[in-house]
Amino acid sequence: MRPIQAPYPQTRHRRTRATPALRDLTQENRLSVKDLIWPVFVREGEGVEEPIASMPGVNRLSVDRVVKAAREAADLGIPAICVFPYTGMEARTEDCALAWSADNISNRAIRAIKAAVPEIAVMTDIALDPYNINGHDGFVVDGKILNDETVEALVKMALAQAEAGADILGPSDMMDGRIGAMRSALEAAGHQGVTILSYSAKYASAFYGPFRDAVGAAAALAGGDKKTYQMNPGNSDEALRLIERDLREGADMVMVKPGMPYLDICRRVKDNFGVPTYAYQVSGEYAMIRGASDNGWIDGEKAMLESLLAFKRAGCDGVLTYFAPQVARLLAD
Structure with a gap:
């Protein structure tokens, strides 16, 4: 699109910025509570709200408290909540069999x-x-995933989560061919x-550190990286x-992760593609904004809202963000 405009002073761009009413009328993108997905961390126990040191204001929650969080989200108008499990080292194995157990903490939640x-x-x-x-997204044999x-x-x-009642499955592993395999299995099992x-x-990013603390994967990964399956941050066409x-294999919606460093x-x-497109404002992004806000270096509320509006401007239909309840309350005011 090539804009057509008269030369100055016939055109003065400041005219449409002069008052709040004019700024509202000419705003191109808006943030809504309906754009939000709230990621939450669930762990074993009852009545547990365990703070995550690297993510101030975010807790690991027992199932009863996750249910309470879901009710809070629904009451605020947030359309979706995303469940991530915290698993201690004592429950982790080479064969990862707990991952598809009907009674694991995610499926119970x-x-x-x-x-x-x-x-x-x-x-x-x-x-x-x-x-x-091993802390990896896939099986490890002789150092290879x-x-x-x-x-x-x-x-x-995928089948275990669908049986538990999940509405949206989020494959975050970056293995080749997994979407087609999941879609075929879901169709065959009656989960159309x-x-x-x-x-x-999903990029091999330095912004995931606090998340790995939150789900207990940092110690398991033990200094390793995921560069053989997550994307090179220097690549764009590959995305x-x-x-x-x-999409050809059956994905309904797609995600870019991390968010702000990858708005392009x-x-x-x-x-x-013109498909439902989402971004994940990941733990490191949250921690930077929250940390700077807690130290008085930035206006946290304004930075939070501006960062989320940027996703909308970049074409996203929604955002996974740990700020979701706070944002929802602000938008309701």
Whole structure:
């Protein structure tokens, strides 16, 4: 689009910025509570709200408290909550069998939320890292992450989560071929209505550190990295190839992760494919804003809202953000 305008002074761009009313009338993008997905961390126990040191204001919650959080989210108008499990080292194994157990902490949380707050959509995480003694998203043999064997395990996870009542499955593993395998298995098992929001462009990023603390994967990973399956931060065209592949295999929605450092990718995805496009404002992004705010270095509220509006401007239909309840309250004022 090439804008047509008269030369100055016939055109004065400041005219439409002169008053709040004019600024409202000419604003191109807006943030809504309906754009938000709230990620929460669930752990064993009862009545537990365990602070996460690297994510001030975020807690690991027992199932009963996750249900309470889901009710809070629904009352605020937040349409979806995303469940991530915290698993201690004592429960992690080489075979990751807990990942597809019907009674693991994630699946119990899904059932409890859907029983108590049926109107909220429950999203899940599909990857082996919360259950893997090695901290990786896939099986590790002789230092290599196995793709096809991992996909078989991820399909079992997907089916278990669908059986538990999950509305949206979030494969975050970045294994090749997993979307097609999951979609085929879901169709065959009668779960045709279950939605897949694929982490299609997930980068090997330094911004995940606090999250790995939150789910107990930091110690398990023990200084390793995920560069053989997560994307190179220097690549952009590759993201489009991965998005196209996942859509062809049956993904309903796609995600870019992390968020703010990759707004250019969000824009390219939306422009090229026109599909429901999401971003994850990851733990490191949250921690930077919250940390700077807590130290008085920035206005936390304004920075939070500005950062989320940037996702909308970049073409995102929604955002996973730990700020979701706070934002929802501000938008309701």
